[in-house]
Amino acid sequence: MTYVRPKFRHPELPKNKLGYTLSYYEGALSTLCAGCGHDSISAAIVQSCYEMDIEPHKVAKLSGIGCSSKTPAYFLSNSHGFNSVHGRMPSVATGAYMANRDLIYFGVSGDGDTASIGMGQFVHAVRRNLKMVYVVMNNGCYGLTKGQDSATADLGSKSKAGSVNPFEGIDLCGLALELGANFVAQSFSGDKHQLTPLIKAAINHNGFALINVISPCVTFNNNPGSTKSYDYVRQHIQTTGMADFVPIAETIEANYNEGTHKKIQMHDGSFLTLNKLAQDWDPTDRMSAVNALHASRAKHEVLTGLIYLNAQGKDLHNVLNSAATPLNTLKEDVLCPGNDALKGINEEMR
Amino acid sequence: MSGTGSKINDFVVRLANVNGTGSASANFLFAKSIFRSGVFMTPKNIFPSNIQGLPTWYEIRVSEKGYLGRREGIDMMVAMNPQSMMQDVMSVRPGGYFFYDSTKPLHPQFKRSDIHYIGVPLMQMCNDNYTDARQRQLFKNIIYVGAFSALLNIDLQIMIDLLAEQFKGKEKLIEPNVKALNMGVDYIKANYKYPLEFHVEKRDLTKDKIVIEGNNACGLGAVYGGATVLSWYPITPSTSVAEAFADWCHQFRVDKDGKNNFAIVQAEDELAAIGMVIGANWNGARAFTSTSGPGVSLMNEFLGLAYYAEVPAVLIDVQRTGPSTGMPTRTQQSDVMEAAYAGHGDTKHILLFPSTPKECFEMTAESFDLAEEFQTPIILMTDLDLGMNDHVSDPLVWDDKRKYKRGKVLTAEQLEKMERFGRYYDVDGDGIPYRTIPGTHPTKGSYFTRGSSRDEYAVYTEDSAAYKRNVDRLAKKFETAKSKVPAPHIYNAKNTSKNAMLFFGTSTYSSEEACDLMKEEGIALDMIRLRSFPFSKEVHDFINSHDKVFVIEQNRDAQMRSCLMIELGIHPDKLISILNYDGMPITADFIQRSVKKVLAPGKVVAAN
Numbered sequence: 040m041t042y043v044r045p046k047f048r049h050p051e052l053p054k055n056k057l058g059y060t061l062s063y064y065e066g067a068l069s070t071l072c073a074g075c076g077h078d079s080i081s082a083a084i085v086q087s088c089y090e091m092d093i094e095p096h097k098v099a100k101l102s103g104i105g106c107s108s109k110t111p112a113y114f115l116s117n118s119h120g121f122n123s124v125h126g127r128m129p130s131v132a133t134g135a136y137m138a139n140r141d142l143i144y145f146g147v148s149g150d151g152d153t154a155s156i157g158m159g160q161f162v163h164a165v166r167r168n169l170k171m172v173y174v175v176m177n178n179g180c181y182g183l184t185k186g187q188d189s190a191t192a193d194l195g196s197k198s199k200a201g202s203v204n205p206f207e208g209i210d211l212c213g214l215a216l217e218l219g220a221n222f223v224a225q226s227f228s229g230d231k232h233q234l235t236p237l238i239k240a241a242i243n244h245n246g247f248a249l250i251n252v253i254s255p256c257v258t259f260n261n262n263p264g265s266t267k268s269y270d271y272v273r274q275h276i277q278t279t280g281m282a283d284f285v286p287i288a289e290t291i292e293a294n295y296n297e298g299t300h301k302k303i304q305m306h307d308g309s310f311l312t313l314n315k316l317a318q319d320w321d322p323t324d325r326m327s328a329v330n331a332l333h334a335s336r337a338k339h340e341v342l343t344g345l346i347y348l349n350a351q352g353k354d355l356h357n358v359l360n361s362a363a364t365p366l367n368t369l370k371e372d373v374l375c376p377g378n379d380a381l382k383g384i385n386e387e388m389r
Numbered sequence: 390m391s392g393t394g395s396k397i398n399d400f401v402v403r404l405a406n407v408n409g410t411g412s413a414s415a416n417f418l419f420a421k422s423i424f425r426s427g428v429f430m431t432p433k434n435i436f437p438s439n440i441q442g443l444p445t446w447y448e449i450r451v452s453e454k455g456y457l458g459r460r461e462g463i464d465m466m467v468a469m470n471p472q473s474m475m476q477d478v479m480s481v482r483p484g485g486y487f488f489y490d491s492t493k494p495l496h497p498q499f500k501r502s503d504i505h506y507i508g509v510p511l512m513q514m515c516n517d518n519y520t521d522a523r524q525r526q527l528f529k530n531i532i533y534v535g536a537f538s539a540l541l542n543i544d545l546q547i548m549i550d551l552l553a554e555q556f557k558g559k560e561k562l563i564e565p566n567v568k569a570l571n572m573g574v575d576y577i578k579a580n581y582k583y584p585l586e587f588h589v590e591k592r593d594l595t596k597d598k599i600v601i602e603g604n605n606a607c608g609l610g611a612v613y614g615g616a617t618v619l620s621w622y623p624i625t626p627s628t629s630v631a632e633a634f635a636d637w638c639h640q641f642r643v644d645k646d647g648k649n650n651f652a653i654v655q656a657e658d659e660l661a662a663i664g665m666v667i668g669a670n671w672n673g674a675r676a677f678t679s680t681s682g683p684g685v686s687l688m689n690e691f692l693g694l695a696y697y698a699e700v701p702a703v704l705i706d707v708q709r710t711g712p713s714t715g716m717p718t719r720t721q722q723s724d725v726m727e728a729a730y731a732g733h734g735d736t737k738h739i740l741l742f743p744s745t746p747k748e749c750f751e752m753t754a755e756s757f758d759l760a761e762e763f764q765t766p767i768i769l770m771t772d773l774d775l776g777m778n779d780h781v782s783d784p785l786v787w788d789d790k791r792k793y794k795r796g797k798v799l800t801a802e803q804l805e806k807m808e809r810f811g812r813y814y815d816v817d818g819d820g821i822p823y824r825t826i827p828g829t830h831p832t833k834g835s836y837f838t839r840g841s842s843r844d845e846y847a848v849y850t851e852d853s854a855a856y857k858r859n860v861d862r863l864a865k866k867f868e869t870a871k872s873k874v875p876a877p878h879i880y881n882a883k884n885t886s887k888n889a890m891l892f893f894g895t896s897t898y899s900s901e902e903a904c905d906l907m908k909e910e911g912i913a914l915d916m917i918r919l920r921s922f923p924f925s926k927e928v929h930d931f932i933n934s935h936d937k938v939f940v941i942e943q944n945r946d947a948q949m950r951s952c953l954m955i956e957l958g959i960h961p962d963k964l965i966s967i968l969n970y971d972g973m974p975i976t977a978d979f980i981q982r983s984v985k986k987v988l989a990p991g992k993v994v995a996a997n
């Protein structure tokens with residue numbers, strides 16, 4: 040079975056600066072269950088790329104294995120995609136980024152893909168700070184293998200079959216903060232207004248940007264007693280505030296109120312402004328972010344929004360001191376030292 | 390036995406040292422001085438999986454005839470390690486020499502009546518001349534090397550020149566080292582008859598040669614082959630490939646602004662290492678990793694993905710003694726089957742088998758061409774013996790006119806002219822499809838790379854017919870590779886015998902030598918050296934045209950023989966295994982004995 044979206048579109052649809060309509064950013068028709076949170080996240084990715092006037096072919100989208108990891112087929116059909124092996128998208132993305140620093144890298148993963156089989160690779164991608172957006176579509180279960188608990192399932196969360204998860208859940212945002220991630224955000228698939236500006240800011244971030252999105256699995260983990268169901272998340276959601284991403288070209292028009300708003304300048308001069316709701320929390324202070332996460336956990340709340348941002352970090356290519364020209368474009372003249380150099384080497388080996 | 394003939398330029402010296410005492414550079418100085426005397430020599434490091442304290446040996450075979458394999462039988466033992474003294478005494482051939490530190494008298498238990506003893510009070514001399522403990526240790530090594538200069542008739546000036554090269558930029562160190570060398574020379578001259586009957590006579594045989602480790606040559610080959618991305622995880626004996634690549638890159642690949650035209654990441658494990666290699670190759674850079682058996686095991690899933698999704702990748706497998714951790718610092722050729730069929734489902738990979746450092750250099754560079762031409766992993770099958778030991782080799786050459794073969798990669802202009810791009814469409818009938826690099830064209834050429842089944846247009850499908858078309862095309866691609874991979878080396882244009890030897894990699898030197906030795910005894914054998922997998926028609930024809938083929942390899946389970954049976958359908962009776970798998974490099978004596986057991990049972994001489 041293959042699903043190709045019908046091509047007809049209304050001619051009057053609005054276009055972005057590149058002259059593309061929103062539909063240009065879509066992918067193949069989704070084969071996920073109707074109502075699956077993952078599809079809403081794909082839609083937010085489409086919206087963000089459209090709004091940011093991104094050339095889709097300058098995006099590489101990579102994933103592991105799982106329902107969530109299938110989604111790159113459902114957005115940006117003009118981007119190259121790589122559906123790799125379970126849990127190992129971070130290494131493939133790292134290699135791709137090493138080869139070409141000029142593309143935008145979208146990594147999509149699930150909670151099983153990231154927090155279990157891929158935990159090792161996730162952790163190292165964070166600490167290497169490669170410039171990529173890393174989206175976890177977190178449903179607290181293994182969707183594709185039919186609903187087993189994942190490592191992000193909360194202690195005490197009830198499965199569809201009625202069993203209660205006896206293990207502590209892994210908090211991916213807390214972990215990323217601990218590992219030194221410079222962009223950490225959490226969101227909910229049901230809140231596109233919050234998610235879209237976060238994705239836009241993440242694309243613009245000069246380093247590893249984690250967005251952990253609670254994304255209910257309607258088929259296996261949307262039952263009463265589950266802490267990753269639509270109902271539960273809606274009842275327990277708390278937000279750090281609304282983020283608004285302002286690209287460098289635009290001037291900020293709204294007058295933000297000092298104290299309740301925070302304006303963070305990103306590495307290229309663009310701004311992320313936050314309508315800050317949480318009182319004693321500073322998104323540019325790692326300790327404060329960790330505290331905010333812990334406090335909300337203690338209250339069984341799901342804290343969403345931007346949690347931490349440090350725009351000054353050094354990304355992997357800066358650390359490696361790589362040339363500005365992407366390595367994949369270099370040719371023999373630069374790469375091969377030639378036979379004269381070899382003669383000198385032979386001489387030294389005699 | 391070769392030791393019973395001429396003793397000039399034909400002997401084996403073994404040095405017993407303690408790991409971590411700085412003996413390596415002194416021993417190399419000794420070996421290199423023989424090479425500079427114009428005579429062939431083959432050094433072998435025999436070392437433990439340990440950083441400091443356990444015994445290590447350095448064995449040098451000197452051979453006027455240019456035999457570069459290991460030889461059995463030790464003519465001179467240099468016993469610098471009290472811990473292995475008993476074993477060391479016992480391993481000397483009757484009539485051989487035992488060199489020891491005579492500061493304290495040798496315990497009677499180490500006395501044999503059938504060997505000669507040469508004592509030099511090394512510790513005493515060091516204590517008298519140096520105050521610093523580390524200096525005493527280091528100069529002790531230089532003193533014994535000096536003693537060999539006299540005992541083995543090696544021109545002292547050659548050693549002095551080598552020291553001067555070694556300490557270029559640190560000239561202050563030359564003089565004390567020369568002084569130590571002379572202390573050794575003087576002691577021998579004052580106390581012993583010299584040179585020994587085993588000794589070196591200057592020749593002009595090695596003038597055009599170089600001395601290099603296989604791993605170093607691989608690292609350099611990767612630079613010449615255009616690799617820009619390396620991801621690796623440390624494991625003996627492959628680590629020095631990555632280190633060499635890094636060193637050569639710092640020499641040749643830093644641009645005028647001080648920026649690197651390469652990227653190296655030490656991965657968190659081998660899974661990530663090969664994952665990065667696949668990601669980078671997918672994105673159009675030439676990328677590689679190096680590892681050993683345990684790493685290849687971990688890479689299996691990813692290798693299967695790269696095979697099926699048709700992503701180029703280069704993997705250098707420096708084999709060691711398995712299974713599991715086995716003997717991590719000893720050699721074997723025991724990953725043949727694991728590499729040939731790495732991955733689940735129906736997978737097969739192209740393997741290359743270098744047997745000299747020159748081939749390490751050339752085949753590493755060629756791997757990148759083959760990986761891109763065939764859009765599949767290429768595994769270079771070297772081993773600890775080739776990789777971590779110095780070898781006398783022909784010099785390295787590069788054709789400056791050579792262009793990298795990037796394979797079937799479509800440009801934006803080519804895409805522009807196309808109706809529809811089919812990533813997995815067999816346009817040319819050779820099983821090799823066209824690929825695109827991400828970012829090439831705004832609307833044409835993007836596709837979804839995946840390990841799940843797809844049709845010719847890279848669209849996901851579970852249609853059985855489409856699946857089968859795809860895996861059949863992959864098989865056809867493998868068939869195409871047979872005539873494009875390095876051809877086997879067949880030694881005689883016409884057969885000279887009903888019987889033959891087949892070998893590959895580091896079994897080569899000793900096999901060639903064994904063939905020479907047996908020829909002297911009237912046993913003729915043809916020879917073929919495999920250089921790659923899959924096997925070409927020449928391999929098949931060669932085997933078919935002989936009655937018996939001795940398959941010489943360094944593993945227990947006759948892995949190459951199995952591959953020959955599986956791939957070529959050869960009858961098992963025809964392929965007679967000669968298997969060396971004790972972790973030590975294979976010797977000509979061993980091969981000779983094993984062949985003779987079958988062909989001339991009366992002529993077998995017992996091992997000494």
Ligand SMILES: Cc1ncc(C[n+]2csc(CCOP(=O)(O)OP(=O)(O)O)c2C)c(N)n1
Pocket residue numbers: 104105106107108125148149150151152153176178180181182183184189
């Ligand atoms: C090595 C390996 N082990 C197991 C699987 C089977 N498998 C496929 S998807 C999956 C879990 C996916 O869970 P998650 O990442 O949370 O994605 P979701 O389907 O929930 O979106 C598993 C275990 C596999 N594909 N590969």
Ligand code: SF4
Pocket residue numbers: 070071072074075076077106107178182183255256257258259
């Ligand atoms: S099984 Fe769950 S995660 Fe998978 S598509 Fe259906 S709803 Fe989504």
Ligand SMILES: [Mg+2]
Pocket residue numbers: 105107149150151176177178179180181182189
């Ligand atoms: Mg999941």
